[in-house]
Amino acid sequence: MKKSFKISNRLYGRASKTIPLATQTFSKSSMQWPLGAAPMFFEKAKGCYVYDVDGNKYIDYLLALLPIILGYKDNDVDRAVKKQINKGVIFSMSHPIEIELAEKLNTIIPYAEMVRFGKNGSDVLSAAIRLARAYTKKDLVLVSGYHGWHDWFIGSTSRNAGVPKEVRRLTKNFKFNDIENLTYNIKKYNNKIAAVVIEPDGYSPPNKNFLKELKKICRKNGILIIFDEIVCGFRTSLGGASEKFNIKPDLGCFGKSLGNGYPISAIVGKKKIMNLMKDVFVSGTYAGETLSMAAALATLNKIEKLNVPEKLSVLGKKLKKLTNRKIRDIELNDYIEFAGNDWWPRLIIKKNNQSFLLHLLRQEFIKNGVFMGSSFNLCLAHSNNDILKNSVSKIEKSLLNVKDILKKKDPQNFLEGCELKSIFSVRG
Ligand SMILES: Cc1ncc(COP(=O)(O)O)c(C=O)c1O
Known part of the structure; x- marks a missing residue:
């Protein structure tokens, strides 16, 4: 479902006048999130949910760049x-x-x-x-x-x-x-x-x-x-x-x-x-x-x-298995996969056009109410079966859209918002 980012976009314009890059880190900037098709400002959070300034709600798999291990506002x-x-x-x-x-x-x-x-x-x-x-x-x-x-x-x-x-x-x-x-x-x-x-x-x-x-x-x-x-x-x-x-x-x-x-x-x-x-x-x-x-x-x-590390690992393993199954069912497995450690499953983009796919995935995840970067960043508040099911279903809907777009003659034309720019890559 298409979301409105009217307030977010207005704040971005205002922030750009006083704050270089309009934010405090490259990772939260419009270099990494398609301005116009992504929220640039969040205003509240609880557990594993975040709410942007336009009132849109997301299951958050970014977790403020990982300080949140229990959940927001624990x-x-x-x-x-x-x-x-x-x-x-x-x-x-x-x-x-x-x-x-x-x-x-x-x-x-x-x-x-x-x-x-x-x-x-x-x-x-x-x-x-x-x-x-x-x-x-x-x-x-x-x-x-x-x-x-x-x-x-x-x-x-x-x-x-x-x-x-x-x-x-x-x-x-x-x-x-x-x-x-x-x-x-x-x-x-x-x-x-x-x-x-x-x-x-x-x-x-x-x-x-x-x-x-x-x-x-x-x-x-x-x-x-x-x-x-x-x-x-x-x-x-x-x-x-x-x-x-x-x-x-x-x-x-x-x-x-x-x-x-x-x-x-x-x-x-x-x-x-x-x-x-x-x-x-x-x-x-x-x-x-x-x-x-x-x-x-x-x-x-x-x-x-509460033995949180064990819980994060169990959850990550399930998420990896279930999302990879969807990826295979939708026949996107030549393009993407979740891999790596159970406690920190990583999104692998297999095709060359990394930035195009990253943009498309982020845009479609956001539309379906999932906020995710390049990995499942997990916290204790995620470890609940309803949240797991809901996440997998939102990810499935996003991936079906991605598949439809990839089938088009000109998929590039379906990117929304401003183009992403790479920061650098140092993690193998
Ligand atoms: C592995 C690693 N080391 C160091 C840092 C730097 O930490 P900070 O951003 O809190 O200065 C980060 C931040 O993302 C990191 O991921």
Whole structure:
């Protein structure tokens, strides 16, 4: 059913005058969502449902770029935040809740011995890189995947405008799950690599033995291992990838799901490295903000109590199976498929014209009341049979429309709204 985006479009025009890109991140911008055929502004959410400013309702499989793990406006989390509001948000000295949360993370994350907090994933990844350089007295960093917007990482991508050449050359890329490529790069940058940064579990799980081999090679070469668990943390398993694959890195970064939407991130790791923060400068006015810490404690307790990672995996597996069945029935399986980890099923576009298909799918999903990017981002509130059935039926209707359009002589003419533009691609 065609939706109206009248208010959304008007707000977009207004926002464009004062906010570059009319939003705070590339991923929420009109580069990724067809302006005119997609809502640009949401105004409220509850559970797994979001409502745009024109009053359209969607089952949300984007989840605000993944901080929502329980559901929007979770009662337990909001109650903990309100209780903390009554005491104050932030203070001139530390608050005991910082210790409580640090101890909780130490208990659940196998390699966490000490903890510091930040607000965004990028904050704590920058802290980890600085610590690794200080510890190893080396400068180069080897990465695969996406690790935030700060100079040290973004300089290594095609979106490197504004990052000095001297900084860009300090970060090198290697292929995840490819030990040969890792070894090649370590040899190539002989003795200069401070750390290897990976998302240990993501769209795809690590190959058998990849993490163990990586650890062996890094140990041999005096290279620290940093796990970027910003997405997989608390989702793949309560204790993250380290718990799931039984392997301990030197440092790890968590964010997103930690606060169920309240802004908090954490760097955790070995005492001997973390304690370098007595000299290495890591600091933030809002790093000790207590509302997000109260939210984090309530979120972690609930994830643990209800075994949320297991529930997300069961749900993802079902969604993958049911949607792939529809895709095959509708004979779109030459074009698309859902694949990868059960806790984070990913939409694979098989044909070359990626951006055309992505645009068409997003446009048709939106028409049918499903808000989805390139994966099923899952939260506890999705795990209900009615929501599952409803989602699959909405996706089926969308796919039937997509099939009809693909059969036309000129499918390009059926794209609605402005054309999408690619940001960059770093996830394999
Ligand atoms: C794997 C990974 N690392 C780091 C980041 C950066 O986190 P933030 O956007 O909170 O700075 C992201 C954000 O999407 C991410 O997915």
